[in-house]
Amino acid sequence: MTWTLARRAERLNPSIIREILKVTERPGIVSLAGGLPAAEGFPVEAMREAAARVLTEAPREALQYAASEGFGPLRDWVAAQLATQGLKVDADQVLITTGSQQGLDLAGKVLLDPGSRVAVESPTYLGALQAFAPYEPEFVPVDCDDQGPVPTELQAARGARFLYMLPNFQNPSGRCIGAPRRDALMAECLRLGLPVLEDNPYGDLWFDQPPAAPLAAHAPDQVLYLGSFSKVLAPGLRLGYVVAPKPLYPKLLQAKxxxxxxxxxxNQRVVYEVIKDGFLDRHVPTIRARYKAQRDAMKAALEQHLPAGCRWQLPDGGMFFWVELPEGLDTLALLPQAVEAGVAYVPGAAFYASAPRMNTLRLSFVTVSAERITQGVAALGRVFQQALESQP
Amino acid sequence: MTWTLARRAERLNPSIIREILKVTERPGIVSLAGGLPAAEGFPVEAMREAAARVLTEAPREALQYAASEGFGPLRDWVAAQLATQGLKVDADQVLITTGSQQGLDLAGKVLLDPGSRVAVESPTYLGALQAFAPYEPEFVPVDCDDQGPVPTELQAARGARFLYMLPNFQNPSGRCIGAPRRDALMAECLRLGLPVLEDNPYGDLWFDQPPAAPLAAHAPDQVLYLGSFSKVLAPGLRLGYVVAPKPLYPKLLQAKxxxxxxxxxxNQRVVYEVIKDGFLDRHVPTIRARYKAQRDAMKAALEQHLPAGCRWQLPDGGMFFWVELPEGLDTLALLPQAVEAGVAYVPGAAFYASAPRMNTLRLSFVTVSAERITQGVAALGRVFQQALESQP
Incomplete structure (x- = not known):
């Protein structure tokens, strides 16, 4: 063709999750694949009232060009909210983004040269790998145990532009890092001079107790923090934020x-209208209760239906179970059979920067009802059992 | 600091327009600087009704994650609308973007390597230079006369990744390219194998007759086309679109x-609700009438108040006058005096990729009322007259 592509375009690839989601939109498929929040939990009434209020009280301001930094009162709200979690920042460190995915893109744009090293948990969030990839970094997977990344393994990431982490109910593993491991990790990052990109879309979705303080609270100048309204309000608004160390803020703003x-x-004004008077304090507990019940349903179904030899950790929040099948099973190869049986998941391989473990998969418990979860997991169990029996 | 910036971050710089806008937010300043559409023209009532309808009829779909390509009916609408302007495309070539600014960023991301050449009109839209700059291209300014880029000058752009053009009421020059020049330019681009990025935010803002057919209509496979709802509805929605040649679409989608x-x-659903039944056919003429009256007020004021030796072309649409002062005056240096006198503009230097002409400036006639325009231009005239008199 007439067009010459940039070299980085080779690093752009179709999202396997989005491809799977297309298949699973067929009626009758129980999709445990997508990370779609339960739409029943969207605060529709509050949104409708807030939209009407914004378009009555400040319509011209809401519809005009606005500051790149974001809507002032919303930035103030974010700073105040983070303070309650132990992270003290100024509102002028807050940059409102078009979803926290944009925060990942801006971080990549400002911080990554071709060949730069980026340390990532293994497995890690696929969307982050996709956001960083066009900037042509070299990914350095950091070994994780069931507590999170292993601090002594960070040595291999020395000199990386940053360590990307989701400490709270990680996508895909569901794991929440406890306070002692956070302390150890941040001590090692400080020792190594390794900056951290802390991504926190799921932290509010805890079931029994809130997560430990953010990594950024340990070393505010060394951590770039990303937050989101997608999981506590609604993702279709595309509203997230970056909290940046002050020396980094201007370049992120210019990239924005x-x-x-x-x-x-x-969108910013509507969300601010919804949340300004403590709405989330009443609303988020209803999401937690819903997701906890669905988590319990999935736990019971996994215990009942998955073959012996399958393993998983119980997530204390968030949206996902991470399941490990017996060695030798390949979840990517088994996906068509699962879809045939009426259920979809995301093969774990998608979440590895390199050396994928093919016997892993991610299951979401937030999108479909408890009843459908049970039905889907039962179907999965049959597919995996059959695969095991036909192994050589 | 702990952080190492990407090399491309050096190419990110504060927007001079946004810095000027901050100054001009002071009460009492007549700002002819910003390209802010007249907020009085925003269809507030229609927006309010549409938002309520979307949040009543399809709230969960509107608030959930959605397809990266955009909302299907809106993509269909864009394709149908472009057909009326002579550009036949399939809806699956339409990618909805977060403002047409995002289209510029995606084009840069997918098409530009460090050192790639990008041909631009001289002067050109500052925001495009800013969007492309982080991808580290080399800009090749193409000489323009009062009809647009000079076709014989395109020879120098041979081998560029693309030629970036705003054919309709260009920002900053206000110039609309006529059909014969479009024919000549596209013939030369085809001869040279030079792809075109056609940016059309202002095409609907014509006063007496619509612009000639889009460049993309001449060579659909060789033109990437950008459109926007910012000027015909409201910019605060951040809604634009890319229409891509089919071989290019997948990479742009993955970058998105x-x-x-x-x-x-x-936002996509609200806008679709507003426009689906022909609303723009009734609404856009009211914007045209308003802007034409304000254009006329600025024309009269320029004729009355600017010193002899100042030159400008009458724009037949869009939002801007481009003014050339007598040689030797420096509009960047004079800006503080103008602000002191109560009026702001954008120095023309901002719009040049290289070799800025310091005696130029851009004046917007859409943001403030006719009365204020007259007042602002009168103040400008005094500043420029004084500067001329104090020239050595």
Whole structure:
């Protein structure tokens, strides 16, 4: 063709999750694949009232071009909210983004050269790998145990531009890092001079007790923090934020201007109207209760239906179970059979920067009802049992 | 600091326009600087009704994660609308973006390597220079006369990754390229194998007659086309679109996924509700009438108040006058005096990729009322007159 692509375009690839989601939109498929929040939990009434109020009280401001930094009162709210979690920042360190996915893109744009090293948990969030990949980094997977990344393994990441982590109910593993491991990890990062990109979309979705303080609270100048309204309100608003160390903020802001000028002011004002008077304190517990019940349903179904030799940890929050099948099973190869049997999941291989473990998979317990979860896991159990029996 | 920046971060810089806008937010300043559409023209009532309808009829779909390509009916609408302008495309070539600024960023991401050449009109849209700059291209300014880029000058752009053009009421020059020049330019681009990035935010803002057919209509496979709802509805929604040649579409889509997953579905559905029944056919003429009256006010004020030796072309649409002062005056140096006198503009130097002409400036006639325009231009005239008199 007439067009010459940039070299980085080779690093852009179709999202396997989005491809799977297309298949699973067929009626009758129980999708445990997507990380779609339960739509029943969206605060529709509050949104409708807030939208009407914004378009009555400040319509022209909401519909006009606005500051790239974001809507002032919303930035103030974010800073105040983070303070309650032990992270003290100024509102002028907050940059409102078009979903926290944009925060990943901006971080990559400002911090990554071709060949730069980026340390990632193994497995890690696929969307982050996709956001960073076009900037052509070299990924350095950090070995994890069931407590999170192993601090002594960070040595191999020395000199990386940053360590990317999801400490709270990680996507895909569901694991929440406890306070002692956080202390040890941050001590090692400080020793190595290794900056951290802390991604926290799921931290509010705890079931029994909130997660430990953010990594950023340990070393505010060494941690770039990403937050999101997608899981506590609704993802279709595309509203997230970056909290940046002050020396880094101007470049991120300029990258934001170059990328989309600013995040829709209308959305920012609507969300601010919804949350400004403590709405989330009443609303988020209803999401937690719903997800906990669905987590319990999935736990019971996994115990009942998966063949012997399958392993998983019980997530204390978030949206996902991470399941390990007996060695030799390949979840990517088994997916068509699962879809045939009426259930979909994401093969774990998608979440590895390199050396994928083919016998892993991610199951979401938030999108479909407890009843459908049970039905889906039962079907999965049959597929895996059959695969085991036909192993050589 | 702990952080190491990417090399491309050096190419990120504060937007001079946004810095000027901050100054001009002071009460009492007549700002002819910003390209802010007249907020009085925003269809607030229609937006309010549409938002309520979307949040009543399809709230969960509007608030859930959605397809990266965009909302299907809106993509269909865009394709149908472009057909009326002579550009025949399939809806599956339409990618909805977070403002057309994002289209510029995605084009840069997919098409530009460090050192790639990008041909630009001289002067050109500052925001495009900012969007492309982090991908480290080398800009090749193409000489323009009062009809647009000079076809014989394109020879120098041979081998560039693309030629970036705003054919309709260009920002900053206000110039609309006529059909014969379009024919000549596209013939030369085809001869040279030079792809085109056609940016059309202002095409609907014509006063007496619509612009000639889009460049993309001449060579659909060789033109990447950008459109926007910012000027015909409201910019705070951040809604634009890319129409891509089919071989290019997948990479742009993957870049879009990596950048922000998708443009807010809520905004897409609200806009679709507003426009689906021909609303723009009734609404846009009211914007045209308003802007034409303000253009006329600025024309009269320029004729009355600017010193002899100042030159400008009458724009037949869009938002801007481009003014050339007598040689020797420096509009960047004069800006503080203008602000002191109560009026702001954008120095023309901001719009040049290289070799800025310091005696130029851009004036917007859409943001403030006719009365204020007259007042602002009168103040400008005094500043420029004084500067001329004090020239050595």
């Amino acid at each position: 201007q170059a990328a989309d000028l600013h995040t829709p002011g209308f | 996924q990596a950048a922000d997953l998708h443009t807010p579905g809520f």
